[in-house]
Amino acid sequence: MPESVSVPVPTPSPPTNFDLLSTKLTAGTLARKLLSAYTSATAPKRMAALDACLSARLQELCDEHESGEA
Amino acid sequence: MNTSPVRLKSLRVHGFRSFGQEPQTLQIDSDIAVVWGPNSQGKTSLAEAIEFLLTGQIVRREMLASAQDEFADSLRNAHLPDATSVVVSADILDGTGQPRSITRKLTQDYQRRQDCSSQLHIDGVPAIQADLNALGLGLSQPPLAAPILTQHTLAYLFSARPQDRANYFKSVLEVTDLEEFRTAISGLSGTIGALNATLDLFNTCSNAPNFQSLRALLDCPATLATVRLAFMTAAATILTESGVDAPKELPDRLEALGRLRESRENQSFPIEGFGVSASSTWAVPAASLWEDLRAYQAELARVGEATRRMTELFRCVLALPMVNSSSIAVDCPVCGMDDALSPERIQLIRSRVADTDAFRLAESKGKAALRTLAQSAASLTQAATAVLPQAIKRGSAWRRSKAFRVFRLRTLLGTGDAQLVDSWMSSISRLIRSARELTRRAARMEAMLEQLSQDPTQPFADLQSAFDGAAPLRDALAEASRLASAAETPVVTQLRVVISKASETVGWEEFERLGADLSSVVVAINDHRARESLSVELARAIREIDRAKEEVLDERFAELSSSIGRWWSLLRPGEPTFFDALQQRPGARRTIDFKAGLSPHEDRSSPRVRDVIAVFSQSQLHCLGLAVFLARAEHEGCGFVVLDDPILASDDEHRAHFVCTVVEALATSPRQVIVLTQCRTTWRDLGDLYAHRDINLFQIELSDPAAGSLVTKSSDDVKSRLKAVKPLLRNNNPDIRKTAAKHLRDIAERLCKEIIVKGKRAAGDATAIISDYDNKTLGDLEPLVQPYFTDPSHPGKLRVIRNGLNPGGHDGAVPDSGTLVTCSGDLKRFADDYL
Numbered sequence: 001m002p003e004s005v006s007v008p009v010p011t012p013s014p015p016t017n018f019d020l021l022s023t024k025l026t027a028g029t030l031a032r033k034l035l036s037a038y039t040s041a042t043a044p045k046r047m048a049a050l051d052a053c054l055s056a057r058l059q060e061l062c063d064e065h066e067s068g069e070a
Numbered sequence: 071m072n073t074s075p076v077r078l079k080s081l082r083v084h085g086f087r088s089f090g091q092e093p094q095t096l097q098i099d100s101d102i103a104v105v106w107g108p109n110s111q112g113k114t115s116l117a118e119a120i121e122f123l124l125t126g127q128i129v130r131r132e133m134l135a136s137a138q139d140e141f142a143d144s145l146r147n148a149h150l151p152d153a154t155s156v157v158v159s160a161d162i163l164d165g166t167g168q169p170r171s172i173t174r175k176l177t178q179d180y181q182r183r184q185d186c187s188s189q190l191h192i193d194g195v196p197a198i199q200a201d202l203n204a205l206g207l208g209l210s211q212p213p214l215a216a217p218i219l220t221q222h223t224l225a226y227l228f229s230a231r232p233q234d235r236a237n238y239f240k241s242v243l244e245v246t247d248l249e250e251f252r253t254a255i256s257g258l259s260g261t262i263g264a265l266n267a268t269l270d271l272f273n274t275c276s277n278a279p280n281f282q283s284l285r286a287l288l289d290c291p292a293t294l295a296t297v298r299l300a301f302m303t304a305a306a307t308i309l310t311e312s313g314v315d316a317p318k319e320l321p322d323r324l325e326a327l328g329r330l331r332e333s334r335e336n337q338s339f340p341i342e343g344f345g346v347s348a349s350s351t352w353a354v355p356a357a358s359l360w361e362d363l364r365a366y367q368a369e370l371a372r373v374g375e376a377t378r379r380m381t382e383l384f385r386c387v388l389a390l391p392m393v394n395s396s397s398i399a400v401d402c403p404v405c406g407m408d409d410a411l412s413p414e415r416i417q418l419i420r421s422r423v424a425d426t427d428a429f430r431l432a433e434s435k436g437k438a439a440l441r442t443l444a445q446s447a448a449s450l451t452q453a454a455t456a457v458l459p460q461a462i463k464r465g466s467a468w469r470r471s472k473a474f475r476v477f478r479l480r481t482l483l484g485t486g487d488a489q490l491v492d493s494w495m496s497s498i499s500r501l502i503r504s505a506r507e508l509t510r511r512a513a514r515m516e517a518m519l520e521q522l523s524q525d526p527t528q529p530f531a532d533l534q535s536a537f538d539g540a541a542p543l544r545d546a547l548a549e550a551s552r553l554a555s556a557a558e559t560p561v562v563t564q565l566r567v568v569i570s571k572a573s574e575t576v577g578w579e580e581f582e583r584l585g586a587d588l589s590s591v592v593v594a595i596n597d598h599r600a601r602e603s604l605s606v607e608l609a610r611a612i613r614e615i616d617r618a619k620e621e622v623l624d625e626r627f628a629e630l631s632s633s634i635g636r637w638w639s640l641l642r643p644g645e646p647t648f649f650d651a652l653q654q655r656p657g658a659r660r661t662i663d664f665k666a667g668l669s670p671h672e673d674r675s676s677p678r679v680r681d682v683i684a685v686f687s688q689s690q691l692h693c694l695g696l697a698v699f700l701a702r703a704e705h706e707g708c709g710f711v712v713l714d715d716p717i718l719a720s721d722d723e724h725r726a727h728f729v730c731t732v733v734e735a736l737a738t739s740p741r742q743v744i745v746l747t748q749c750r751t752t753w754r755d756l757g758d759l760y761a762h763r764d765i766n767l768f769q770i771e772l773s774d775p776a777a778g779s780l781v782t783k784s785s786d787d788v789k790s791r792l793k794a795v796k797p798l799l800r801n802n803n804p805d806i807r808k809t810a811a812k813h814l815r816d817i818a819e820r821l822c823k824e825i826i827v828k829g830k831r832a833a834g835d836a837t838a839i840i841s842d843y844d845n846k847t848l849g850d851l852e853p854l855v856q857p858y859f860t861d862p863s864h865p866g867k868l869r870v871i872r873n874g875l876n877p878g879g880h881d882g883a884v885p886d887s888g889t890l891v892t893c894s895g896d897l898k899r900f901a902d903d904y905l
Contacts, residue, residue, distance in 0.1 A: 017248050017622055024618035031611035031618075034258075038251055047254060054258055054604070061600035065291045 030057060076206045076709030077101075077163040077742050078120075085147055085156035086122065086176070087115035090778020093157075097783065100766045101737045104745045105781070106753035107770035112779025113746040114220060116770065117714040121216040123158040123174045124202065126188045129213050130222050131180065139182045146179050149776040165206025165709075172202070210706060214238070214699075217708040219716060224695035232661045239652070239662050243626040243705075248619045255612055262605050268587075268594035271580045278577025280308055292595035294588060301585045308578075324585045327578060334573035339482060340472035341569060343461030344562050346501065346555045349548040350453050354541050355446050359439040360534055363526075366436025369429040370527055381426040384419050387411075436526060443537070444519050450512035450540060454505040457551040459558070462502060482568050483561070490561050497550070497557040504550040508543045511536065620654075627653055627662075633701035634694075640731045641693045641724055646672055647686070649694055650679055664694065689721050700732070703741065710742035717752070729755045737763060758840035761824070762831055788824065788901045791817050792894055799891050804884040811885050814893050815848060815875045818868075821897060822851035825904045829858040848872045858904065867896045 018039045025032045041049035084093040118128045131141040156176035164170045178187040190197045209215040276284040305323040306316040402410035461474045518533045570576040631652040638649040650667035667677030703711045717725045736743040757767045772779045784790045798810035823843045830838035856865045874889045
């Protein structure tokens with residue numbers, strides 16, 4: 001008989017407010033992207049992360065308009 | 071990583087509020103500690119000492135905002151010398167179970183308009199507030215940051231303004247991170263509409279009557295072809311309407327349009343008459359120039375005119391070999407005189423030639439200096455002219471022919487811009503004066519230079535002074551030019567607007583500039599359209615985030631509401647009026663309501679819901695404040711809570727619930743609970759109920775304000791009471807000895823009860839408590855305690871104690887001192903052996 005091995009199961013962390021907020025936002029929307037950018041950055045760089053996210057979206061829109069897709 | 075709750079192991083206070091110079095220490099080795107003291111003995115000072123240790127402040131000052139001035143010098147005990155340190159320190163077990171030491175020293179007490187300041191140390195090392203978080207001592211959001219409930223904080227939630235209450239709960243629920251996120255997102259709106267110079271031009275142009283057709287370009291993605299076509303069409307329309315043939319190519323059409331515009335505009339006012347230029351730089355001539363001039367004059371004086379003329383002849387003679395290499399006198403090759411050129415004379419000729427070489431060099435440098443100075447003087451004249459506007463440069467004849475007149479300018483601009491014209495006029499007058507002065511100075515310098523060139527031997531000190539004096543005049547011209555340019559710009563801008571309207575050329579210039587760079591127009595239009603789309607998306611994102619945030623908040627409120635309800639039920643079980651919910655007011659998210667359920671039935675069925683403020687009694691509000699505080703502590707995982715008189719003294723029923731169920735729930739949560747109470751019954755009951763948890767009992771008293779509050783540990787109650795009764799034992803007064811006997815009998819009863827309960831618990835009866843033996847006399851207790859004695863002599867000694875002390879409670883003989891001392895000694899030994 002193989003000796004049974006107990007594997008400790010880590011206690012899951014309670015969901016943060018941002019985790020909860022994320023579940024309530026529609027996938028693919030700008031809101032979701034901004035939240036992702038905000039939570040991925042450390043506190044001092046959050047505004048820069050949001051700006052970068054917005055700039056990236058602006059570039060996408062520019063490309064769409066230039067190609068006549070919009 | 072913090073995994074275990076923080077525990078307070080000891081607290082030391084000195085100099086803080088009611089505490090004196092002698093440090094007071096509370097050694098806490100239990101999950102429950104109770105401090106008893108009558109009013110005004112230092113309980114609240116003790117609670118605030120812990121608050122000060124954790125936050126560096128006392129929140130009472132903030133809550134009594136109107137009385138902040140009155141808190142000046144309030145943290146230091148008023149009876150202590152100024153130099154006395156005010157320090158609160160604690161030993162804790164941090165979130166990892168490690169012992170840590172925290173100390174906070176007051177460095178500046180509250181002043182009338184100024185916060186206090188303090189120094190925080192952790193393990194003897196200077197620390198900042200955030201370092202407490204790393205220990206697991208995370209604090210709540212202000213104002214109720216510390217896990218300390220006092221009377222003033224208990225009432226805060228019901229007296230706070232709705233907005234403050236909402237902010238408080240949002241802080242408690244720790245959703246301020248979502249608020250910060252929302253604020254950051256809304257701040258992005260301002261960054262989308264970034265200024266774009268080309269789009270600005272386009273808007274100005276396309277809003278003009280002649281170019282409104284260009285607005286249609288904004289309605290769909292722009293390409294070079296569509297933009298070119300729109301510009302070609304607009305230009306052709308204007309030219310045709312003006313009777314000008316439209317050229318085939320756009321650049322030609324733009325050029326034709328430009329000519330037409332200038333023609334029209336100049337008919338209104340000769341705007342080319344403006345144009346103040348910036349003054350060019352000019353530097354005072356280098357000092358070396360004057361040195362060169364001086365050296366030139368010195369050489370002129372040293373080498374005579376005759377010598378300079380003979381130099382070439384001397385060179386020729388010296389070049390002859392018979393002269394150059396002769397060491398004896400030779401015939402003169404010029405006049406033929408015999409032996410005329412002796413070696414001494416040849417040497418003299420050589421020195422004359424050398425002198426003349428130095429002269430030539432000095433002459434060359436001196437003349438170069440004169441030329442440089444002449445150029446410098448000329449450049450001043452040019453600078454004085456160059457800065458002037460065209461209307462001044464071209465002279466009065468031009469101004470007359472073009473009707474460049476100030477009164478006409480005033481008429482065109484109207485009275486609204488009269489001030490602009492006045493300022494411009496004033497600045498131009500100053501500029502002209504400055505230019506004239508500099509021109510005169512430059513002319514004088516040029517005249518002096520001319521004279522010096524004619525006769526280089528003349529002194530030139532005046533010339534040098536004239537150059538030196540030109541620098542301030544040149545600086546004055548530069549300043550006048552700057553002011554005139556600044557005054558001219560708004561005049562020209564306004565004039566262009568007026569001229570454009572008068573000549574019906576509004577937007578033409580912008581059109582020409584845009585037409586010269588259509589690629590930029592395409593980029594600007596598409597960029598603008600993309601930004602518009604992004605603005606719409608961002609507004610939609612903000613709405614989505616708002617909705618999601620409210621849902622998160624509702625969930626968090628529901629969690630907290632459930633927790634409050636649980637604590638409420640422990641405090642006030644079975645009441646038909648009960649706490650129902652904590653919720654955001656629908657339609658007014660900045661308002662948080664406490665809702666009460668009013669049921670006609672004991673099972674709380676069919677309740678009517680009302681605001682608690684309107685329907686709860688003072689006692690109920692008090693309990694709700696406590697329930698909210700405990701729910702918050704639970705929510706935030708506080709390792710310990712400090713409760714300063716959490717139950718009204720008159721509220722016996724709820725005091726019992728608090729003592730029996732709330733403290734038990736806190737201690738098993740597991741959460742360390744420190745209760746400060748003025749109610750001796752609460753103190754005693756807690757001591758009895760939680761003896762099995764080794765509850766720590768303290769007393770606090772303030773008999774001498776200068777000495778400050780004194781804290782004594784009284785968990786070993788029997789011993790402390792024996793100590794208290796000791797002075798009475800040998801007293802000659804029978805009444806006093808009678809009182810002593812009564813105290814000893816009470817102590818003996820207490821001792822027996824504690825031995826019995828301890829024994830029962832050791833035998834596995836965890837429910838055994840002191841109150842099980844209420845109303846039992848020493849006679850009743852004697853047979854019950856005997857099984858727990860381990861010394862065979864002790865049953866006998868207890869019987870002697872009972873017999874010896876019993877008369878003290880009756881009308882019989884009062885025990886003598888010897889009996890009292892013996893009984894007291896035996897009781898102390900019992901306590902030593904069995905407790």
